[in-house]
Amino acid sequence: MTKEEVGDGRDDMDVDRDEIEVRQGIVELGFDTNYLKLYYGKLFPHAEMFKWMSYGNDGKHPACDQSYIGRREFSFTLENDIYVRFQSFNSAVELENSIKEKCPFKIDIGPVYNVDPAKRHAYAQAGDNVFTPVERELIFDIDITDYDDVRYCCSGADVCLECWPLMTIAIKVIDTSLRDDFGFNHILWVYSGRRGVHCWVCDGRARRLTNEQRAAITDYFCVYKGNDNSHKKVSLTATALHPFLERSSKVLTPFFEEKLLHSQNLFASEERFEKVLELIPDESVAAQLRGEWQVKPRSSTSGEDLNVVRWKRLKTKMKAPGLRRCCEEIVFSYAYPRLDLEVTKHMNHLLKAPFCVHPKTGRVCVPIDPDRCEEFDPTTVPTLSTLLEELNREGLRDDTENEWDRTSLGKSISFFTSSFLQPLLKSCKEEMESSYNAKVQQSKNSLSW
Template structure:
């Protein structure tokens, strides 16, 4: 359908796109992204592959959901030119392929299957929507200060394991821009994993195995926890469950909430005993919802403890409840396949509107301090540029960036992730 003259909405959209283009031109750190994804293949070291970056897949999502896959660029300037020309709403990063993704059709005509992914960061995707059955403040894409700590705990559990159990050092955590977090593991042994190896790592983290039709969504095998799970339980999950989660969600405070928990207990007589006790006290308590929830949690634990000798299957019930509510719910399929795409850091969430937030890095060592609601929005960045408040050149390492909205995020990316990564590339030839 064609219109002779633009509508007001189209005019507003055009103005917004022009402003967003200015933001992309000024703030996206092209050189930093190029340095990261080149991994030292800059031609200055023996054995460098000058075509390495050019074999990396990028995908662009354009206006009206036009989706362009298998784009590739020889340099940071070529990437910058393409972004300024195409003006994508979203930028995704894929694998490094055996040949230039842009020329894959030419190679396919030879009759040989030479176009295949050969390297890709080990990635993880955790979305708050997968916790909808254990959060009562929000649902769907909504997120607030009461449920975001679920993401914080997920970062702590996975980051600690990646470092201590697998020995990875170069790990980048990024806010997805709306409702979750992404993790990029960039060590050489992670980037060169086969799909089978990636699946094995993903399965290592699999604990949450249920669906909405299962009362018990977590199955902890045996009568003791795997060392990784035991460490996660003691260091992160138990304290969070009995502290922040109870304070924010009060998961035992009402019948519809505690009934879901009682169903996780495999003995109906214990369920009935606790349910009857809680129903009788429901209208007599002057305690707050949080206090009621904590009292009932202690009653449940004490009851299960007293029955363990009669019912061996109850030995891990407390832990199963805690894991059900707090353990990271990873989209495992994202981690298993080398050719999976993941949104680039420093782009914005693709949902339309000026309130889109930037995908900024998260410091895993201080993730308790991260507030997703305080992340700069696109409209704020546009306003900053239009007011002349942003003096930074994002590809100038010497600029004082702290005063700009994205300054601290870019500075953290450079100093805590990119700098150590590039140093490893220089001192260890096997790294590249």
């Protein structure tokens, strides 16, 4: 991490959230510390987050690992960029009280270590100085800025409904493979709050993967390669595509042809179609297409979009021997998911917690349903300001158990709980019970001898 670790915390903020009056119409767009205290006090799902991180080890079952949650690292980024790492909590109350007290601008979740991370120095002084992560969700980080060379509507951290579908396609491709190719079931996709998505694979098998195994999975997904100095970033040289690539192509190609061509006007100017022509290995074919397209385009008698006409022409030329894979390589170069591979490879990476509020946008990092991800609109995600306006507008109601049910955040927390957390915890309990029964049976068998 680039920011230095600090002590156990900072001075308490002197704003009492119960004394803050939020009046309808005065909440401004953006990020406000006082409003954040209200958010943590009334809307943040502390208990649900703790249940998730405990993975069933917060009960009284004899197979529970009572030290498990206390070995998980939580990191807070406080106001003025103060960074507090290696925090741990042994109960939901401890976690909630710390969040409310420190009011972090961002909460990051790290791995489960072999010892309590908050006491790692004491272990080192005792002579046991091996402080290492032993468990961590398999995580993926996909950022829209990594697509800046193929999107023309936005750049940098900006995102709109024309380029956001690149994230949708990434979710579809990666989620399907994680389930069908690797057999994972408990997968949480989360909007980063600004310009990308995060993926948490939470099956027991996934959490216990070694760094080497994680690297092998990243290699499996590593199709888009190369660097800024290489034109060709994707090579599909095999005679027959791997089943994963074949399946991905069936998702990427329609998206490229029906959405990306139009939304990004990929062939509308010489600067843009040159990027495509650079991906054609046969220079004579590229030169012929370049010569045709440099002529001022005439209006199409069929009324077809110029981008579609030129793409069809390119596909016709790609039927020549040795160029059969070129169209697929172009599609993959523009539309295939671009992963931050280092985040996935190593167990000790931190990742922003769901339901944080992004300080640049004020948007909440809400879960995304992979089965309906094409419906997700980042511009309508609940913001800190709108949530507090909703709380104020709704007032106190007796028909709601949780305050978030009075706001637009309620649906996101309900999805997180019913579609992700409950099935996950059920699986954890079953795995725990199975492991415990196996040990009991093994003990009985050894005694019978």
